Amino acid sequence: MNQHESAFDSVSPRDVTKVAALDMGSNSFHLVVARINAGSVQILHRVKQKVRLAEGLDDNDILSQEAIERGLQTLKIVAESLKGFEPDSVRIVATHTLRKAKNAKDFIHAAKEILPYPIEVISGTEEARLIYSGVAHTSHAEGQQLVVDIGGGSTEFVIGEGLSPLICRSLQMGCVSYTQRFFPDGKLTSKAFKKAVIAAEQELELIEDKYRRLGWQQCIGTSGTIRTLCLLAQPEPATNTETSLTLKALNQLTKQFIDAGHIDKLTMPILSPDRKVVIAAGLAILTAIFKALKIDTLQYSSAALREGVLYQMEDELHHADIRGRTAGSLATRYDVDTTQATLVLNTSLRLMDQCAKAWKLKHKDCRSMLGWAALLHEVGLQINSRGVQRHSAYILANVDMPGFTQEQQELLATLVRFHRKKVRVTEIPVFYQYDVNLVKRLIALLRLGALLNIKRQEDFIPDFTVDAQKHALSLTFPEGWLEGRPILSADLERESDYWKALDLTLTVS
Incomplete structure (x- = not known):
């Protein structure tokens, strides 16, 4: 045996748990595979696929068959990375579009044939809390921080301190839904931007006073939309290192977009074809957020919902x-x-x-x-x-x-x-x-x-015995105990009638 082969002989292996989190968002599906080692989450593998599920929602909140098929095809790709995972080590969360779609169960039932794991449709507030958890566990902040995440169908806002969120909200405005409303033909006009910004500001009226009163020391943005806007706002030539964003920088980007006139004429190398389609809507939403909440600067964080899911899994496993x-x-x-x-x-x-x-x-x-x-x-x-x-x-x-x-x-x-x-x-x-x-x-x-x-x-209640059958349950109390309690005895008799609606039989003696 050479020195390489024996180098780790004296190293004791640690208990390591392998986990995975899948975020089925309105714009993209994100998978993160990690291991939990000594209470630390270590990312091993990521998969990101554009789906734009929100595009498939019609005015009656019915998800189109085409969008369902796009999602299912993406899940087949994701399934390759989840082979061999135990059910308790995988968490799949679905967000705004599947919260809203009236036929979401059709998609979820079909998805279960591809992925043998539970799919959880989480509330907007829970989504916001998990996003904050992802940011808080991966970045240090002094005092309170505002976290903003622009998704495909909704935007989440959280103010928290340390690992604790203080207030969480989710508003129904996202880069896919706003693209459909204000930039459906790809034209980038001053009028379209103005309408989109005003619409977002109207949504923000629901939270702006409360959030400004609570306050924050720093503002953090997550998601691919905010990351792309941070990169676009840099002086040329752009690097791959995100800097802070200001309202002035966003206004300058808006002017560049309007001058271009159409998404097809946005030639920045940072913009992928998929991101190019929805970036104008994201820019309008973020501009409205800066204006309504009076944000000075925003820093980008790469952590988001799926990281928050992973850290909650770590909490549930160890804390x-x-x-x-x-x-x-x-x-x-x-x-x-x-x-x-x-x-x-x-x-x-x-x-x-x-x-x-x-x-x-x-x-x-x-x-x-x-x-x-x-x-x-x-x-x-x-x-x-x-x-x-x-x-x-x-x-x-x-x-x-x-x-x-x-x-x-x-x-x-x-x-x-x-x-x-x-x-x-x-x-x-x-x-x-x-x-x-x-x-x-x-x-x-x-x-x-x-x-x-x-x-x-x-x-x-005295000691009693329970005998359960497939569709029935029998309770046996000590001899004479029920006779001395006629009201409870009558209550239990009536309860046995109520159980018939549950397709169950209750007998008491």
């Missing part, structure tokens, strides 16, 4: 789940009876542990989603005890919930909506990731966990 902080915040804000919530949690999870095998509750989210639903099922009590299930569901469906995907949030709202009273199965939404029978079974378990703790007393 406390951010969802715990979200649940704690909601419990405080809505004055949840945490003792009662914990009773319902413990009973619901005990029931699930007994039913999981017979009911095939194999999805990785089953236990966590049932747990969060149990802890938060009474957030609506602050509104009114009457119809608490509706109030709680409304809050969970509409409040910002960092750490939860759009579909996870909808599942929580659905479980809580039917944790008591009549179950209207026609109101159970269709989920991409969760089978309807799984949802029904989680509803049943939460209902039973809440009902058995209706007295709101610790040590009220």
